Amino acid sequence: MKRFGGIFGGKAGSSSASRSLTALDEPAALQEAMAAASHIMNDEVERAETELAKGTSPFHKLGRATTVFLRATLGFEKEIMEQASARLAEAEDSASEHQRRAIRDPSTAHQSAIYPTGAEYALCHAESQLMSAVVAVLNESLTESLRGFYNLRKAFATLNEISEAEKRYLQAQGKSYASSVASAAPSTGSRTPAVGSGVLTPDGSGNDEFDDDEDDFVDAQEDAAFESKTATGYQGNLESSDFEKLKLDDARNGGSVPTSTRSSISTPSETAANDADRIDFRTITSDPIDLFIHSGTALCFGLLQLMLSMVPPSFSRLLSILSFRGDREAGLRMLWSASKFKHDINGAMAGLITLGFHNGAIAFCDILDKSSLPEARLKSLLSEMRQLYPKSKLWLLEEARMLTADRELESAVQKLEQGPPSPLKQVEALALFERSLNYMYLHRYEDCAEGFIECVGKNNWSHGLYYYISGACYVELYRIHKASDPAKAEEYAIKADKYLHEVPLHTGKKRFMARQLPFDIFVNRKIAKWDHRAKALDCSFVDAVGVSPVAEMIYFWSGFRRMNDDQLRYALERLAWSEDPKLSSRWEQESVDERAIHTLLKGTCLRFLGQTREAKAMLADGVLAYDAARIKACDHADNWPQPVAHYEIAVCLWQEAGGQGGDKSVLVKCSDELAKVEHWEAFELDARVGMKVATARLTLKKCGVGAP
Structure with a gap:
């Protein structure tokens, strides 16, 4: 059974084909790998793959894994996710092997004035763990999801050590700096430190079902596993052997046995908490490896904090097993800090995540303070990214989302139609999905329906969703033409019936955390409801449909916020159809x-x-x-x-x-x-x-x- 290892848990000899780097090799290998990986952010994944394949360093392997990871998370395709898992496992093993060598013989590794010996490889390992965790949680197995969350905890432990080393150095230099992960102090009365405190390593006592001394997680009956009573936090040992218990600082301390890593971080002031974003680390050091460690740590911490702050409440019990809680503001500070390094993959990824979060989530929230959406800063970041990576449609997608936030839907559609197709089919699918949503908000129902049917052939993300929205649009078109053009209305009714009854054939199969997807449950119930009504009312299926299902979808995708006043008034007209006795005969009995x-x-x-x-x-x-x-x-x-x-x-x-x-x-x-x-x-x-x-x-x- 494959071992689910920790920071030093890679399989011995698994990267034997790759030559170990020397201290002199490292900067050149890093520069080469980072330059190659940056092509990813320009939609030139094939070019990135080709150039990264020329090297065998942990940096190259991490870059190759990142290319497949990006495809996996953009398209949710099972085969690509499996490829990403294999690449990431290889990257983890390579990083572990190089880190072990650096700790055993520090003279062979890069010497940093800021970070412990081998920190660059520990970061590569943590980045691989983080991406592996995301892929695992996207997997349909609860067991894989639990592995993923456990991987997150161990990545946090590594990143915390790196971050604390950085903080100590800056404080020694007289810099006012607070690690954003130290935004909440741990409770001294609790055995289980919380995510966001920067304290994520165990206290070394006791064992439970997550003890890493076990060979691996085993596949249990998933529903029972999810419902069973679990411990409130991990209380065992993360690593199994004495060697594996070595910490990053051990190389400096002559390999002494580590003490508890429980930190005594105090809660920083608001001013100090913002220092991570305010300080330009390039004024601290010009060492390329140190800058890589800093930007990578900021990216990983920021993403983790943001991800955990967005986990739905229904998963809070599972996260309590590993004492996870996110800190959105801390995560965003770290991502803004990392985005200063726009020319490398860490900075570009941080920029993409920062833009995506604001444009795809925050921009469509309703109760916001004035600092939640820094529009000028976001537009500046996007402009710089588009100049650096002009071929990527990912940045066009973010620009289109900004336009929709400003209620300029037609301009957003035009933006998404610009330029040649992306060589990344997953990016093309995202652009088509976004454009189709905008057609829905514009009340261009036929364009919307056709767009979502086209989405079916672009990726495997959610065919049930695509068919449902298409069918809902044809319901609306049927209602629009029912009185004025019965023949045309009948054509739309046939399409509505066809696509809506296609939905159950494409739902219920995918799982998240071993449970059926909420949207699948929703649409299956809706279709069952309309089938039941058609039988009870002795009418056609399309006439049994209730209040505008397309308007419901607009609500759940925050579409009303994106409409201008004329579009909102037309939405009210469409809703009025249900209660108009000339058009709908049963409102009184609804x-x-x-x-x-x-x-x-x-x-x-x-x-x-x-x-x-x-x-x-x-x-x-x-x-x-x-x-x-x-x-x-x-x-x-x-x-x-x-x-x-x-x-x-x-x-x-x-x-x-x-x-x-x-x-x-x-x-x-x-x-x-x-x-x-x-x-x-x-x-x-x-x-x-x-x-x-x-x-x-x-x-x-x-x-x-x-x-x-």
Whole structure:
């Protein structure tokens, strides 16, 4: 059974084909590998692969692994993920072998005034572990996912040592600096340190089911494993042999037995906490290996903190096993710091992650403080990246997302159509997906449907989603033409029926953390609901569809926020179809859950049109006035409108208060509404709303308003 090793846990001899680097070799090998890897960020993956294949150093192997990792995370294709896992395992083993050699004989390795001997290889190993963890969590097996989270913990332990060494050096030089991972001090009364504290190594006592002395994780019955009672944190040894217990500082200390790595970091002030972003490390050192270590550590820490801060609450119990919690602000500071190194792969990746997070998540949240979306800085970063990597459509994609955030949807579509196709099919698929979403927000339903059908042939990410949105668009087209052109309407009805009934054939197979994907559950229930209604009402399937399913999709993808006023008013016109007796004959008999959906979507449109008082009253009277049990009693009930309505009312209150610095009493009411969502039982697609709720909660805390 393959060993699930730690920092020094690579298999002996696994990289025997690669010649060990000397201290003189390292800078040239690093420079060559970094130059080759930078082609990845220009969509020139084949060129990067060819150039990286010329070398066998850990830097080259990490670069080759990164090329496949990028493909895997962009396309979610099973075969590519398997290739990425194999490449990453090879990179881990090579880094481990070189680090062991550096610690045994420091004279053979790069000598840094800042970092412990072998830190550059420890970083390569940690980066490989981090990417391996992401691939493992994307895998459909719970066992693989647990391996992934365990890998994250061990990568954190390595990165913490590197970061602490850097902090000690800067403090000795009189620099005011605080590692962003030290943004929260550990609890002295707890045996299990928390993510974000910079203290992620065990205290060395006890054993549990995650003890690394075991050969490997074994495949258990996954549902039972997920539901079983687990320890609150890892309390055993990470490494199995005395040699493997060596820490990065041991080379300096003559190989002495390490003491506990539990840190005594104190919580830094807000000024100190921002130093990681403010300090330009190039003024500290010009050593290329030191700069690689610094930018790589900032990238990895930043990404880890950001990832963990975005984990849905439903996985909090699993993360508590490994004492994980993220720190969004700390993660972003580290990513901004790493993005200063734009010419290398670490800086470019940090820039892409920073832009993607702001443009793809934060930009479409509703309750934000003034510093959450630094538009000028983001636009400057994007401009620099486009100049450095002009061939990549990844940067065009980010520019298009910025345009949608400014409610310039037509310009965003035009931007995505610019230039030749990317040689990376995964990037082309992303651009097509984004363009198709924008067609949906523009109410260009036929373009949207055709775009998503084309997506089916581009990747394997979520064919169920593609067919569902396509079918929903044809439902809308059927309704538009039903009265004016019955023949054309019938053509659309046939397509709607075809594509919506295609959905169940492409859902339920993929798993995340051994569980069915939330969206799959949602759409399968919707289609079952409409089939049931068609039979009960003795009507066609398309006539049994309830309130505009395309408007629902627009809501869950934050599309109303991207519409201008004319597009919002047209959205209200489309929603009015359901309650128009000339067009829809059964509104008076419509179920209460459908009525709640209808009112919620109308209220949201009104809010974006600036009519917050009307929206708030509509939500209170037309959604929250229903008894929750009555909604649950509906056939194949939609259980999400009521908790989401509380969120929408919270946004209305935030706007009525005047936002940041506004009326404190109204902000308290806003907080109360958020608490109702936070304490609501699980509901469909709650993770999509949960991100907005979590961001809102952070914002209110900055305003001095806490959770009730």
